[in-house]
Amino acid sequence: MSTAAALPWKDRKRYLWIISAVLPALPLLSLALWSMTRNDLSLWLTLLVVYGVIPVLDLVLGEDRSNPPEEAVPALEADPWYRWLVYAAVPLVYLTVIVGTVFAMTAELGLLGYLGLALSVGWIGGAGINIGHELGHKKGLFDRTMARLSLAASGYGHFQIEHVRGHHRDVATPEDSASSRLGESYYRFITREIPGGFSRAWRLESERLARQGKGPWTPGNEILQPALVTVLLYGGLTLWLGWQALPFLLLQAAFAYTLLSAANYVEHYGLLRDKVGEGRYERPQPRHSWNSNHIVSNLVLYQLERHSDHHAHPTRSYQALRHFEDAPQLPTGYFGMFLVALFPPLWRRVMDPRVLAHARGDLSRINIDPASADRYQNGHRPVAA
Amino acid sequence: MTRWRCPECGYRYDEIAGDLHEGFAPGMKLCGLPTDWTCPDCGIIPAREFVPDADGRNPEADKR
Numbered sequence A: 001m002s003t004a005a006a007l008p009w010k011d012r013k014r015y016l017w018i019i020s021a022v023l024p025a026l027p028l029l030s031l032a033l034w035s036m037t038r039n040d041l042s043l044w045l046t047l048l049v050v051y052g053v054i055p056v057l058d059l060v061l062g063e064d065r066s067n068p069p070e071e072a073v074p075a076l077e078a079d080p081w082y083r084w085l086v087y088a089a090v091p092l093v094y095l096t097v098i099v100g101t102v103f104a105m106t107a108e109l110g111l112l113g114y115l116g117l118a119l120s121v122g123w124i125g126g127a128g129i130n131i132g133h134e135l136g137h138k139k140g141l142f143d144r145t146m147a148r149l150s151l152a153a154s155g156y157g158h159f160q161i162e163h164v165r166g167h168h169r170d171v172a173t174p175e176d177s178a179s180s181r182l183g184e185s186y187y188r189f190i191t192r193e194i195p196g197g198f199s200r201a202w203r204l205e206s207e208r209l210a211r212q213g214k215g216p217w218t219p220g221n222e223i224l225q226p227a228l229v230t231v232l233l234y235g236g237l238t239l240w241l242g243w244q245a246l247p248f249l250l251l252q253a254a255f256a257y258t259l260l261s262a263a264n265y266v267e268h269y270g271l272l273r274d275k276v277g278e279g280r281y282e283r284p285q286p287r288h289s290w291n292s293n294h295i296v297s298n299l300v301l302y303q304l305e306r307h308s309d310h311h312a313h314p315t316r317s318y319q320a321l322r323h324f325e326d327a328p329q330l331p332t333g334y335f336g337m338f339l340v341a342l343f344p345p346l347w348r349r350v351m352d353p354r355v356l357a358h359a360r361g362d363l364s365r366i367n368i369d370p371a372s373a374d375r376y377q378n379g380h381r382p383v384a385a
Numbered sequence B: 001m002t003r004w005r006c007p008e009c010g011y012r013y014d015e016i017a018g019d020l021h022e023g024f025a026p027g028m029k030l031c032g033l034p035t036d037w038t039c040p041d042c043g044i045i046p047a048r049e050f051v052p053d054a055d056g057r058n059p060e061a062d063k064r
């Protein structure tokens, strides 16, 4: 201990966060590969990485539960290096959307290549939402503007309001459209989460503008501002490249939407905050979010998977997020869990026993999907994984 | 008491100044803010849980 105290703490991940910053350029690599090989399969490189390489690396390299010492956190939070690594990713998201769309419209691609490219660009739109998420929690106008720009690349500009003012307030309650419920499949969750998020954002922003004495259709509307960026981006590319660009852009954006849904789906499945009064819930604690300390997927996502600390302390920066022993732990990182979520019976087999164990079998402390409540209440216990 | 602070993230609400972005006019009391309104920066602390903010105190000191 004495030798450890003598050495100042060093962040071993300081330079590894570059991985999160360059991820949005991954489809550009596959475009280079296609140009050399003319093989449509090369446009599936991004999907191979996110659904193949990263889940396997998570299983092989496992977790890192170490935390920065509290005395190092103020300097870690103030270090501009970490912030710039997030800013730097925003232009890369735009570059990938623009170059990817131009490529899809001009290169001679088969259906396989077209689909691979659309999903790859959509993945980067999803990464852009993650970037917008990190920046959207910061207090400065520059950070929040960059956040909305990053979100606008996939047409998700309303996320900032929806997430910070809606989801964080209501997380792990039945009222939250972005908290999945025990028994709710990923597919059913999507149909509740996407419209629910949009209507909550619109309601919150309308209320704010109403307090200013304005209606919702005003230039000050912070949902319409990024929406205008999306219209200019997609409209500009369509005018430039022809109408065929629009379905490509909408396809990749739709895929980006489902990726955010996947993240929301795995982050709070079944977890429930206690009521402490009429319409009031206890403050969000680490136990109200599923956490993952898996090394590789965290390095790709600006440590988004340390989600328990994030919800307990939403303005804490990614590089300073902590592991908590009392937080429920996902069996693997998000990328692997996204794959599991695609197969609802498998998902229930993996996650339901964990939800029940976390709630110590007390169904009243679980956020249960009303439509599947019977399955759990009739004494049936899901089989252990 | 006219100055209040979010105990989670250090956001300050000064009743004399209000918060124009949030639509709270100068002079708006903390107790007059909507009950479902939460801190605009962290999103998780309702107005009734704000703490008095002593003048000259650095809110970042309490940041966790």
Ligand SMILES: [Zn+2]
Residues within 6 Å of the ligand: B006, B007, B008, B009, B010, B011, B039, B040, B041, B042, B043, B044, B045
């Ligand atoms: Zn706050």
